[in-house]
Amino acid sequence: MNKKVEEIQNWYRNEKELSNYSIMDIGGKLKNLAEKGLIWVLKDLKDTTESERIVINYYLDKYRAVQIYDNLHDLTPILSSNDEYASTPSKSSKHIIPLQNKQHTLEVRDVQQFNGYQKAKELEERIIELCKNFPSFEFYHIVNQIERSAESIKKRIQIGEQIYIREKFNQYSIAVGSAKETSAWLQVSLGQKYITQNQFEELDNMVNHVIGILTKNLSNIKEKEGKGLDLPSPYTPNVKNFGAYDNALLLVEMIYEVTRRREFWKEKDLVRKMRKQATSCVANIAEAHQLYIKKKFRFFNDSLKALRGLESSLETSVSKGITSKESLKEISELRISIRNVLSANMSNISSERAS
Structure with a gap:
């Protein structure tokens, strides 16, 4: 694949994630x-939704005459999400795309080192080994979630080893959020x-060690290579x-205790749903504690949804006569x-973003 095409596709994926995959938010970027003349590079992108494909095809048809298919290597590099669009035309056309200041780039290192x-x-590796001893009924819930995080x-650390400072910050932010989520699943376990x-303390210390390494690296980048980029605090x-x-962790304890009662033995689907909703609340609260405000807001919102x-689900358990409303008062x-x-x-x- 042409490197410029891949660069634009990766830029677009990043924009989608920052906009919480809202077609309303990314529609303007697709038009841009x-x-x-670059919308065509997204036409065969596999990880797009039906709504995205409709918008992409619409703009491709509308702006077909201005699409640039040749000499893409002459175009200035795509920026990550928060950069401004450059005003200098490329060598091959009058069309413009975001320009990355060469002073604001990084040396790409061997991530294995x-x-x-x-x-x-x-x-x-340690978590995968540990999860082999978890109850089988948790394989599609806690085990799956903690291994995924x-x-x-x-x-994300691997993806973050690239030339663009802002994208490195973005990927490291996701890594930090995933680390905090991992710690939450360890506490649930x-x-x-x-x-x-002892197992919890050992693994939680490993999580905090990784966060510390990432934070130190981000601090160094912000103070040195990232001057003038208005990067978030690392x-x-x-x-x-x-x-x-802490209250969300206590909520999980209560939900697990309630759903172990004899009355719930025949309600396996409801039990799975209630436990998933309670633990999702914890995981999203934990993952919200990262660098970018927009992501923090999104994860808090996901926690509210849970x-x-x-x-x-609690109301359903009451309606079915499985438990009483009074017995769920403390949980409520x-x-x-x-x-x-x-x-x-x-x-x-919201107030901070508006000010």
Whole structure:
């Protein structure tokens, strides 16, 4: 594949992720690419939705006459999400695409030699080995989720080893979020006695070690190569100091305890749903503690969605006569408390973005 085509496709994937895959948000970016004569590079992209393909084909047809198929190597590089569009025409046409300042690029290193990658790889291997001893009914839930989040740390570090500073920050931010999510799943596993206290502390320390390495690297980049780029602070808050996180862990404990009752034995689908919704609340709260405000907001919102889903499932259990509303009073109060904290934080984030 032409490197320029691959670069534009990767840029577009990044824009999708930052916009939470909203077709309303990325529609303008697709039009921008179409006007610059580059929308055609997305036509055969496999990881697009039907809505995206409709928009891509629409703009391809509308701007077919201006599409640039030759001499792509003469175009200036695509930027990552937060960069401004350049105003200097490319050599091959009057159309423009984002320009990356050469002073704001990085040396690409061998990721296999990076200590952070090695530690993330070791963490993933340890977690996979540990999960072999989990109950079989958790293989499609906790096991799947913790292995996925651990893999994401390593994967995002690997993707982050590239020339563009902003994209490195973006990928490392996702890696940090995945690390915090991994820690949350470890705490859930400890709460259910799937792992021992010693196993938890050892693996949680490994998670924090990886976060520390990434943070140090990001701090160095921000202070040196990234001057003038208005990069976010590389320091993320400790989710364990966030009250809603502890309450969400307690909520998980309560849901597991309730769903172990004899009354729920014949309601396997409802049990799986309730446990998934409660643990999803914890995982999303943890993953929200990362560099970018937009992602923080999105994960808090996903946590709220999980809480609303849990409320619906609890109501179903009452309607079916499996349990009583009174017996769920403590759970409901805790759920409302978490919801209020998340809503307040999201309101503060919205105010910060508007100011």
